[in-house]
Amino acid sequence: AQSVTQPDIHITVSEGASLELRCNYSYGATPYLFWYVQSPGQGLQLLLKYFSGDTLVQGIKGFEAEFKRSQSSFNLRKPSVHWSDAAEYFCAVVAHDYKLSFGAGTTVTVRA
Amino acid sequence: ETGVTQTPRHLVMGMTNKKSLKCEQHLGHNAMYWYKQSAKKPLELMFVYSLEERVENNSVPSRFSPECPNSSHLFLHLHTLQPEDSALYLCASSQERAGGTTHEQFFGPGTRLTVL
Numbered sequence: 245a246q247s248v249t250q251p252d253i254h255i256t257v258s259e260g261a262s263l264e265l266r267c268n269y270s271y272g273a274t275p276y277l278f279w280y281v282q283s284p285g286q287g288l289q290l291l292l293k294y295f296s297g298d299t300l301v302q303g304i305k306g307f308e309a310e311f312k313r314s315q316s317s318f319n320l321r322k323p324s325v326h327w328s329d330a331a332e333y334f335c336a337v338v339a340h341d342y343k344l345s346f347g348a349g350t351t352v353t354v355r356a
Numbered sequence: 357e358t359g360v361t362q363t364p365r366h367l368v369m370g371m372t373n374k375k376s377l378k379c380e381q382h383l384g385h386n387a388m389y390w391y392k393q394s395a396k397k398p399l400e401l402m403f404v405y406s407l408e409e410r411v412e413n414n415s416v417p418s419r420f421s422p423e424c425p426n427s428s429h430l431f432l433h434l435h436t437l438q439p440e441d442s443a444l445y446l447c448a449s450s451q452e453r454a455g456g457t458t459h460e461q462f463f464g465p466g467t468r469l470t471v472l
Contacts, residue, residue: 276459287463338459346399
């Protein structure tokens with residue numbers, strides 16, 4: 245079965261600094277990969293997705309992610325973090341049909 | 357209303373109460389989902405409805421009973437819950453197509469449930 249690992253439970257970053265969130269997946273074939281963000285008291289919002297093609301994917305809010313098959317990774321990055329990026333971030337994978345498997349999430353705190 | 361809406365946003369209930377959570381999607385999608393989000397745990401898929409038929413029941417206790425009267429509405433009926441059922445319950449929808457699905461799910465804001 246497919247699984248998703250987000251190694252970092254909590255990351256603190258200064259406003260204006262760069263951010264990278266790690267995601268590793270376990271699946272034999274090329275999966276469909278997603279990053280979602282959840283602000284406090286809100287549902288999940290899709291940041292970006294990878295299905296095929298260019299391995300560097302651009303998303304909303306200035307985020308991007310890179311699919312690396314050799315490392316089974318799909319790390320999320322943002323060059324310059326804003327205070328509004330403080331939230332919880334979830335990586336998810338769909339191996340077949342419609343079942344999304346989520347990682348446990350990474351909480352991002354932004355300090356002034 | 358746009359996107360996926362859920363009501364109520366907060367619910368406190370006793371273990372002997374019966375209540376229902378409501379989800380409505382305004383996206384024209386044909387699949388809907390219930391997820392449970394507990395603190396420090398990954399999201400757990402509970403139920404999936406595709407074209408108004410239940411296609412997934414992820415070993416959820418019978419005290420949770422879903423209902424999908426049409427492609428836009430999804431309910432989760434709650435009865436004799438336990439304190440460990442306290443969590444954020446998220447609804448999502450997606451568009452499934454012949455030959456495969458887009459897999460992209462759109463989420464509602466959730467219902468924060470507390471069972472006393």
